[in-house]
Amino acid sequence: NSRTYGIEFAIATDANYNNNAVWLLRKIRNDEFFIEHFHSGRYLLSDGGVVRNSRGDEIGWTRAPQIHLTDANYYTRAVWKKVDIGGGNYYIEHKYSGRYLFAAGSNIWGKDASGYYGNEKVVGSDANYYGYAAWKIVPANPPRYI
Numbered sequence: 001n002s003r004t005y006g007i008e009f010a011i012a013t014d015a016n017y018n019n020n021a022v023w024l025l026r027k028i029r030n031d032e033f034f035i036e037h038f039h040s041g042r043y044l045l046s047d048g049g050v051v052r053n054s055r056g057d058e059i060g061w062t063r064a065p066q067i068h069l070t071d072a073n074y075y076t077r078a079v080w081k082k083v084d085i086g087g088g089n090y091y092i093e094h095k096y097s098g099r100y101l102f103a104a105g106s107n108i109w110g111k112d113a114s115g116y117y118g119n120e121k122v123v124g125s126d127a128n129y130y131g132y133a134a135w136k137i138v139p140a141n142p143p144r145y146i
Contacts, residue, residue, distance in 0.1 A: 052098025
């Protein structure tokens, strides 16, 4: 029974290859939740420092900590919350640090899938640079219940 704290990292991809882009928002309490991978059961975890009161001080996302995939809620670092920014869009904010779930890379809306997962990192950013911290939450179609 081995425990793994963040050996693997999250990447942003241009399609739902093999249904691997399916995530569950597993409610903990009120507005707090785990982001759990549908197939592996792993959580998204952020281990960066607190930035809630210093948005934009890091001047970009290139040095932001990468988001880990982990098997447990180590140090309560796998807890997230949604921040409604209107138009069906949200920031996914890390409960402890205030960092935003942030997917760098080029815009893929309306483009054909590339055929491979890619290597664009998902990080915990201190601000919404170029709109890359804004997310749409799309229900599974058809809905899946566990």
